[in-house]
Amino acid sequence: MAVPSHMEFFIDPNRCIGCQSCVQACGECDTHKGHPMIHLEYIDRAHSAQTTPVVCMHCDQPTCAEVCPADAIKRTGDGVVQTARKPRCIACNNCVLACPFGVPKMKTEFQLMMKCDMCYDRTSAGKKPMCATVCPSGALFFGTREQVEQLRPRSQPVNRFQFGRQTITTKVNMMTPKVGQAEYVDVTAAMDEEAIGKSIFLNILSVVGEDLDDSDQG
Amino acid sequence: MAKLPDQLNNITERFGPHLAFNTGVRLATNVEPDKIVKTHCCFCGQQCGIQLKVKDNVVIGFEPWEEFPFNQGMLCPKGVKRYLQGAHPDRLLTAIGRDESAEGGFRPIPYDQAISRVASEIQRIQSAYGNDAFAVLSGASLTIEKAYLMGKFARVALKTAYIDYNGRLCMVSAAAGNKKAFGIDRAANPWSDILKTEVVWISGANVAECAPITTNYVWQARENGAKIIVIDPRITPVARTCDLFLPIKPGRDIALFNGILHLMIENDWLDHDFINDYTVGFDAVAEHVRSWTPRRTAEVTGITERAIRQAAEMWGESKSSFLLHARGIEHHSHGVQNVLGAINIVLASGRIGREGCGYATITGQGNGQGGREHGQKCDQLPGARDISNPEHRAYIAEVWGIDEKEMPGAGVDAYEIFRKIDRGEIKGLLSICFNPKVSLPDNDFVARALDKLEFYVAIDFFLNESAYHADIVLPGSLHEEDEGIVTQTEGRVIKINKAVDPPGDAKQDWRIIQDIARAMGRERGFTFNEPREILDELRVASKGYIADYSGVTYEKIERQGGVFWPCPSAEGGDDQHQDHPGTPRLFEKGSWNPIAKGAGPFYFPDGKARFNVAQYTPPAEDVDEEYPIILTTGRVVSQFLSGTQTRRIGPLVDQYPEPRIEMHPRLAEKLGVEDGDWTMVESRRGRITLKAQVVTTIRPDTIFIPYHWAGAKSANQLTIAAQDPISKIPEYKVCAVRVKKAETAPDWAGGGRRA
Numbered sequence: 001m002a003v004p005s006h007m008e009f010f011i012d013p014n015r016c017i018g019c020q021s022c023v024q025a026c027g028e029c030d031t032h033k034g035h036p037m038i039h040l041e042y043i044d045r046a047h048s049a050q051t052t053p054v055v056c057m058h059c060d061q062p063t064c065a066e067v068c069p070a071d072a073i074k075r076t077g078d079g080v081v082q083t084a085r086k087p088r089c090i091a092c093n094n095c096v097l098a099c100p101f102g103v104p105k106m107k108t109e110f111q112l113m114m115k116c117d118m119c120y121d122r123t124s125a126g127k128k129p130m131c132a133t134v135c136p137s138g139a140l141f142f143g144t145r146e147q148v149e150q151l152r153p154r155s156q157p158v159n160r161f162q163f164g165r166q167t168i169t170t171k172v173n174m175m176t177p178k179v180g181q182a183e184y185v186d187v188t189a190a191m192d193e194e195a196i197g198k199s200i201f202l203n204i205l206s207v208v209g210e211d212l213d214d215s216d217q218g
Numbered sequence: 219m220a221k222l223p224d225q226l227n228n229i230t231e232r233f234g235p236h237l238a239f240n241t242g243v244r245l246a247t248n249v250e251p252d253k254i255v256k257t258h259c260c261f262c263g264q265q266c267g268i269q270l271k272v273k274d275n276v277v278i279g280f281e282p283w284e285e286f287p288f289n290q291g292m293l294c295p296k297g298v299k300r301y302l303q304g305a306h307p308d309r310l311l312t313a314i315g316r317d318e319s320a321e322g323g324f325r326p327i328p329y330d331q332a333i334s335r336v337a338s339e340i341q342r343i344q345s346a347y348g349n350d351a352f353a354v355l356s357g358a359s360l361t362i363e364k365a366y367l368m369g370k371f372a373r374v375a376l377k378t379a380y381i382d383y384n385g386r387l388c389m390v391s392a393a394a395g396n397k398k399a400f401g402i403d404r405a406a407n408p409w410s411d412i413l414k415t416e417v418v419w420i421s422g423a424n425v426a427e428c429a430p431i432t433t434n435y436v437w438q439a440r441e442n443g444a445k446i447i448v449i450d451p452r453i454t455p456v457a458r459t460c461d462l463f464l465p466i467k468p469g470r471d472i473a474l475f476n477g478i479l480h481l482m483i484e485n486d487w488l489d490h491d492f493i494n495d496y497t498v499g500f501d502a503v504a505e506h507v508r509s510w511t512p513r514r515t516a517e518v519t520g521i522t523e524r525a526i527r528q529a530a531e532m533w534g535e536s537k538s539s540f541l542l543h544a545r546g547i548e549h550h551s552h553g554v555q556n557v558l559g560a561i562n563i564v565l566a567s568g569r570i571g572r573e574g575c576g577y578a579t580i581t582g583q584g585n586g587q588g589g590r591e592h593g594q595k596c597d598q599l600p601g602a603r604d605i606s607n608p609e610h611r612a613y614i615a616e617v618w619g620i621d622e623k624e625m626p627g628a629g630v631d632a633y634e635i636f637r638k639i640d641r642g643e644i645k646g647l648l649s650i651c652f653n654p655k656v657s658l659p660d661n662d663f664v665a666r667a668l669d670k671l672e673f674y675v676a677i678d679f680f681l682n683e684s685a686y687h688a689d690i691v692l693p694g695s696l697h698e699e700d701e702g703i704v705t706q707t708e709g710r711v712i713k714i715n716k717a718v719d720p721p722g723d724a725k726q727d728w729r730i731i732q733d734i735a736r737a738m739g740r741e742r743g744f745t746f747n748e749p750r751e752i753l754d755e756l757r758v759a760s761k762g763y764i765a766d767y768s769g770v771t772y773e774k775i776e777r778q779g780g781v782f783w784p785c786p787s788a789e790g791g792d793d794q795h796q797d798h799p800g801t802p803r804l805f806e807k808g809s810w811n812p813i814a815k816g817a818g819p820f821y822f823p824d825g826k827a828r829f830n831v832a833q834y835t836p837p838a839e840d841v842d843e844e845y846p847i848i849l850t851t852g853r854v855v856s857q858f859l860s861g862t863q864t865r866r867i868g869p870l871v872d873q874y875p876e877p878r879i880e881m882h883p884r885l886a887e888k889l890g891v892e893d894g895d896w897t898m899v900e901s902r903r904g905r906i907t908l909k910a911q912v913v914t915t916i917r918p919d920t921i922f923i924p925y926h927w928a929g930a931k932s933a934n935q936l937t938i939a940a941q942d943p944i945s946k947i948p949e950y951k952v953c954a955v956r957v958k959k960a961e962t963a964p965d966w967a968g969g970g971r972r973a
Contacts, residue, residue: 015437017426017455019855020873024298027240027869028279030247034240046883046893047914049455133282134293136430138437152441188884188918190465190525192516 018051064095223323232322234308260697263581265706311722337737357651358589361702369593392579395557401821407576414574422546426455467520475559477515487534489568499829559832571805588705601760631946838940845954904935
């Protein structure tokens with residue numbers, strides 16, 4: 001059994017509400033029960049409620065596997081990068097340090113690198129990953145490209161990322177806004193007594209998205 | 219002698235809260251469950267569908283239920299980890315009775331003996347002081363069958379006027395406002411209408427944390443082109459990316475609604491045909507809001523005039539809209555006025571009763587909607603009938619097989635019950651599904667009142683903090699140990715299915731209530747063998763009035779994915795009611811209801827909705843020199859209500875272990891407080907020391923503390939017991955406090971150390 005190629009994973013940080021439902025549900029998956037693999041972080045809690053979930057991006061050429069001295073990290077034919085193989089993993093931490101997305105976790109209690117495997121027990125059996133099933137805000141979505149185009153007309157999937165000189169293409173898509181400009185918002189901006197001139201229209205759309213779109217097309 | 223035991227440490231060692239994590243079979247992989255039961259989450263008013271995996275009479279995990287239409291498999295973290303409340307080490311497996319010599323202050327006692335003692339104490343108190351000397355406090359997390367039975371038990375078996383419920387803390391302002399404006403108390407629309415609207419207006423609702431799945435509806439509306447307007451003193455996760463955010467000063471919502479209506483009138487953003495044909499009272503309201511100029515509105519609300527004008531324009535020019543509100547505008551000493559103000563801008567726009575045009579309060583508790591319809595409210599009888607109405611009394615007396623004269627009259631609200639206990643008028647109490655010592659404001663007063671009771675019996679599955687004061691605690695049932703119906707936030711009636719049997723001596727709550735009635739020699743009317751029989755009686759009791767459930771059956775719920783009430787029964791109804799599917803959207807033009815009888819879509823004899831003048835008054839306790847900062851309270855996503863369940867679920871506690879004090883850096887700087895500092899907040903009623911969380915996402919004149927914790931961590935030590943004169947909801951959302959850096963850490967954090 002393999003993950004069907006028409007079913008894709010989409011991350012939409014714009015929708016994330018930081019509820020950690022994905023983290024709690026991740027620990028319920030049989031392949032890593034009790035050990036959530038998702039990273040959910042506040043970007044800058046002092047100034048914003050913005051959070052973003054990070055699952056494994058399942059790179060076409062996984063850096064984690066490339067740096068593994070023990071050849072313990074395998075990418076299955078359906079493009080899913082699996083947790084390190086227990087008999088091979090030497091817990092050297094190379095993959096943890098090398099992953100540009102910061103995904104793998106070193107579980108010292110097992111002497112094993114573990115990571116998101118897109119709920120392989122579920123996705124290879126025709127189900128959705130646990131996180132993308134429960135996510136109450138649609139920040140994590142698993143479905144077809146047609147579905148996402150229909151449901152999210154304001155944004156577009158991107159799967160190419162630039163880290164310095166390294167270009168990475170991934171199986172997992174990041175939803176990025178089609179137009180617009182991000183604005184910084186402070187609660188005092190719309191307060192009567194101390195308006196400090198910042199925009200009170202919160203434009204959610206990001207210029208960065210356009211750039212990524214261009215590079216994706218090119 | 220309902221006194222708090224001497225050794226509180228012993229209590230928590232014996233009865234918890236202890237933390238449950240997934241261990242054993244719950245941690246094992248590839249375990250084949252004996253069965254998978256389709257049911258719903260036990261927590262909030264959304265009642266998400268979920269499938270519980272059961273092995274050897276234990277819920278060992280869950281599987282998303284993607285076919286259930288409301289949430290389509292989505293769950294918040296509470297729903298994901300809800301299964302850990304079962305097979306919990308703190309579970310009460312027997313009845314327990316107060317015994318100071320026992321570990322934890324309580325000793326297990328045989329169930330029958332406990333029931334006999336309860337019955338004889340009720341009879342002793344009632345014969346010595348009168349029937350009304352014994353009170354009942356119930357809850358809106360109970361199924362409708364249980365909630366109905368509690369109302370009947372109080373009026374028929376105990377013959378006391380004094381029953382009320384914890385929806386008093388939750389839904390009553392919205393309920394009262396809706397009844398005054400629409401004549402009916404229910405969300406006007408299914409959430410599917412949110413997806414089809416141009417503007418979503420969210421006032422005082424931390425949707426992402428308190429109704430997480432509703433977020434997806436709001437986000438999807440935005441994808442479809444809707445503008446989102448959020449009114450809140452904090453930039454909550456749904457406010458973060460909204461189109462317009464109005465950081466309102468807590469307690470000033472009426473001013474904003476009046477100011478918006480003022481601008482709607484000034485710019486003629488009105489639906490004159492709708493106002494003329496379907497409403498009454500507009501002229502008086504228009505006259506009232508004349509003085510609410512943008513300048514005055516800005517001064518009172520603390521929002522810039524420009525933002526108020528932008529909001530009015532977005533709302534006014536829209537072709538469709540959906541207004542949502544929640545406790546943020548309802549938990550006030552003028553909560554009903556706030557709700558009426560919100561409804562006024564909906565009615566003036568004419569955008570209600572059709573696709574994509576809606577209005578709703580977001581229900582808080584699991585059965586917050588259904589639990590407020592069938593008679594556990596102090597002034598209410600089943601079907602949303604009125605206990606003071608002679609016709610209603612006569613009808614229900616007949617259903618119950620009693621003489622109408624024997625039925626008590628209206629009682630008082632839950633907080634007033636405690637005042638009566640304090641004054642010695644009420645001597646005995648039965649509570650179920652209610653933890654007032656944590657959830658009521660000024661809760662030191664509540665604890666002292668509990669100590670004055672001659673006899674207190676609590677029914678619960680865990681020993682909640684109020685039950686610490688009890689003489690007897692009867693072991694009740696968890697959500698997954700019983701079946702029944704619940705009405706969720708949209709007005710959709712759903713079915714809770716039983717997954718496991720109650721362990722030990724624990725019993726389904728309706729059996730416990732019937733056992734007490736039997737032990738009192740009043741078993742007539744309390745001989746139901748299963749919840750279905752209770753529902754059958756409720757269907758008759760609710761028939762023909764507003765909250766008509768007579769056509770609701772377990773089978774129809776399963777077949778349709780829920781049934782929206784009103785759902786009149788087939789038999790005896792006129793032709794249009796044959797096999798009624800339910801009513802997802804209220805107030806559609808041409809719709810029929812039992813009050814208007816065809817005169818119009820609203821639930822008044824003339825079929826028209828009511829504008830009501832919404833009078834602005836400041837909060838009961840405004841800030842002053844001595845207490846210069848506003849305290850507002852609310853929830854976090856990983857905890858629920860008084861925490862009796864969620865403070866026992868390890869992964870949820872880990873997510874947000876202790877309450878913190880949210881404050882703006884500008885305020886923190888003034889106070890010399892840094893992020894993470896132990897900080898003391900003091901009101902006229904109590905004080906609390908917690909760590910500060912310094913964030914720019916809250917107004918600098920306001921601090922926020924979540925309320926789910928007990929004892930020294932309870933925010934309700936500080937809150938004020940001021941209540942709305944109509945709904946009697948307490949003012950949780952505003953009181954005055956002073957704040958300073960604490961000199962030492964609190965005792966519970968190993969106090970004495972320098973902060």
